[in-house]
Amino acid sequence: MVSNADLGELLWRAARDETDHRRRALERASRASRFWPSEASDVVSAGRPLTELRAVGPWVSSMLEGWLDDPPAVPEPDETRRGFLTFAEVRTTLDAEPEWEATSCADLQMHTTFSDGSLSLREMIEAARSLGRTFVAITDHSETLTIANGMSPERLAHQGRAIDDLNRGSEDANDPFRILRAIETDVFADGSLDMDDASLATLDLVLGAFHSKLRSTDDETPRYLAALGQHRLHVLAHPKARMYGRRIGLIADWRRVFAEAARLGKALELDATVWRQDLNVELATIAREEGVRWFSIGSDAHSAEELGFLSFGMATAVRAGIPRDRILNYRSAESVRAWASELSGGRRTA
Numbered sequence: 001m002v003s004n005a006d007l008g009e010l011l012w013r014a015a016r017d018e019t020d021h022r023r024r025a026l027e028r029a030s031r032a033s034r035f036w037p038s039e040a041s042d043v044v045s046a047g048r049p050l051t052e053l054r055a056v057g058p059w060v061s062s063m064l065e066g067w068l069d070d071p072p073a074v075p076e077p078d079e080t081r082r083g084f085l086t087f088a089e090v091r092t093t094l095d096a097e098p099e100w101e102a103t104s105c106a107d108l109q110m111h112t113t114f115s116d117g118s119l120s121l122r123e124m125i126e127a128a129r130s131l132g133r134t135f136v137a138i139t140d141h142s143e144t145l146t147i148a149n150g151m152s153p154e155r156l157a158h159q160g161r162a163i164d165d166l167n168r169g170s171e172d173a174n175d176p177f178r179i180l181r182a183i184e185t186d187v188f189a190d191g192s193l194d195m196d197d198a199s200l201a202t203l204d205l206v207l208g209a210f211h212s213k214l215r216s217t218d219d220e221t222p223r224y225l226a227a228l229g230q231h232r233l234h235v236l237a238h239p240k241a242r243m244y245g246r247r248i249g250l251i252a253d254w255r256r257v258f259a260e261a262a263r264l265g266k267a268l269e270l271d272a273t274v275w276r277q278d279l280n281v282e283l284a285t286i287a288r289e290e291g292v293r294w295f296s297i298g299s300d301a302h303s304a305e306e307l308g309f310l311s312f313g314m315a316t317a318v319r320a321g322i323p324r325d326r327i328l329n330y331r332s333a334e335s336v337r338a339w340a341s342e343l344s345g346g347r348r349t350a
């Protein structure tokens with residue numbers, strides 16, 4: 001069978017032989033193929049037109065039909081495009097394990113206009129709520145990430161007060177929905193965090209992620225071990241820091257890194273953004289084998305539409321054999337708070 005992943009790769013290669021609008025049409029279809037809800041081969045078998053798929057017009061449709069009729073050798077994708085699930089694969093995976101989507105859960109990474117998101121705090125929370133999320137962690141960036149409009153300690157405190165107000169409103173209305181005060185703090189190359197300890201102590205949940213020197217070809221194991229050792233860090237976010245089509249991310253002795261996360265009881269993120277999928281299935285499997293106890297799924301949404309990415313993280317967990325009771329998203333807001341607080345050695349400050 002020629003999968004959507006194969007078709008995406010063939011479209012990408014075909015785009016290299018074209019110019020201008022034809023090239024753009026093929027590149028657009030290649031990117032869109034990651035989101036097609038069914039395998040194109042199934043659409044054809046069902047007698048439906050391929051033009052029902054996003055970014056497929058008559059010209060692209062005839063190319064796809066040619067490949068499906070007479071499958072060509074599919075070139076091995078560039079390393080930056082390997083190990084990503086397509087949405088068709090996500091659907092097949094979760095349709096076979098329906099309780100993952102049937103059970104309401106949280107979303108533990110998203111961004112607002114407090115850093116580089118496109119919606120205000122209130123709008124993003126409303127969007128997540130309307131999708132049935134049980135609680136959310138608001139994880140805007142820390143100060144050093146200036147390209148992402150990172151927050152100063154003062155802005156973080158301001159956001160925290162706004163979240164407290166919203167939570168109080170929910171409590172008064174007897175609404176169980178909660179918002180965790182959180183952050184995606186930058187982690188420097190020496191493992192230290194880009195936010196003062198007193199500010200971090202006010203948060204319910206601290207995600208830490210690397211955003212610098214991501215093209216290093218060295219073994220970065222020491223960087224990971226140093227980061228995991230930070231008592232304020234609860235979740236190592238998008239651990240490999242890879243990006244589809246752009247970079248493979250960092251290199252490390254993953255068994256050692258994950259064994260350390262397991263020993264310390266820290267969570268690893270399954271960043272569900274389509275272009276990240278970080279950890280991917282292969283690394284998530286190794287993490288499970290090394291005994292990592294907790295995983296955290298975050299859509300890493302910067303818009304309302306991207307909140308839908310969460311299913312990519314669920315499918316990654318299923319394919320890696322991670323049981324649902326090891327996913328923080330399926331616990332209550334209060335138990336995630338208590339877990340994080342215990343890791344940091346006590347209650348958060350007000």
Ligand SMILES: [Zn+2]
Pocket residue numbers: 184209211237238
């Ligand atoms: Zn990030």
